[in-house]
Amino acid sequence: MLVRKYSGEEIIRKAEAVLKECKDAGVYKRAMSVLLTARDGFEPQEAAQILGICLSTLTKYRKEFSLGTYNQPKSPKTSNSSHLTWEQEEEVLSALEERARRGEMTTVWQIKEEYEKATGFAVGKSTIYRFLERHGWRKIQPRPSHPKSNKEAGEEFKKNCRLPWRPSRKKPG
DSSP states (O other): OOOOOOOSHHHHHHHHHHHHHOOOHHHHHHHHHHIIIIISOOOHHHHHHHHTOOHHHHHHHHHHHHHTOTTSOOOOOOOTTOOSOHHHHHHHHHHHHHHHHTTOOOOHHHHHHHHHHHHSSOOOHHHHHHHHHHTTOOOOOOOOOOTTOOHHHHHHHHHHOOOTTSOOSSOOO
8 A cells, every 4th residue: 555645854855855946837836735734834725725726636736746746747738629649630630731732622521531540539520620720720712602703793783783771873853
C-alpha cells in the first residue's frame, strides 16, 4: 500500500526548492498547496481558498506533489473532442494538401473519411469542422450563380427596376 506523505520536513524542503526554480503556474500551485498546509498550518479549506482552487483540486495537487508527478509534462489540449495528437492531425491534412495542389476539390466528407481512417472510428461532421478550424483551414467556395445568367442584364434590371415600396421617379401628370 502506498502511503501519501503530505507533511514533514523532507517534503517541505522539496516544495521550497521547487518554488525557487519554478516557472510553471501549475507546479507553483502544487508546491504551495503542500507549503500552506504542511509548513504554514492552514486548514485545507483555507489553503484552497488562498490558491483559488477547490478542496478536491488541493488534495489532488498535494497527492501529485508527494508522489513526484507534479512536474510531468501535460499534453496540450486542443479540444475535448480531439481524438488525435496535433502531429497526427497534421499528417491527415498533409495528404489533403497534396490533393489540393493537384487541383482536386476537397469536401468535408472526404476529410471525414480520412479522419475516420486515422482514428479508427466514426466521428460527426462538426468534429471535422473544429479540426479544420484548429489548423487554420477555411471554407473557400465561389458565390452561387446560375451558369446561364447574364451580368449585364442583371445590372440593367437593378437600375431600372421599380421597387414597390419606393415611389416612382416620374412626376405624375
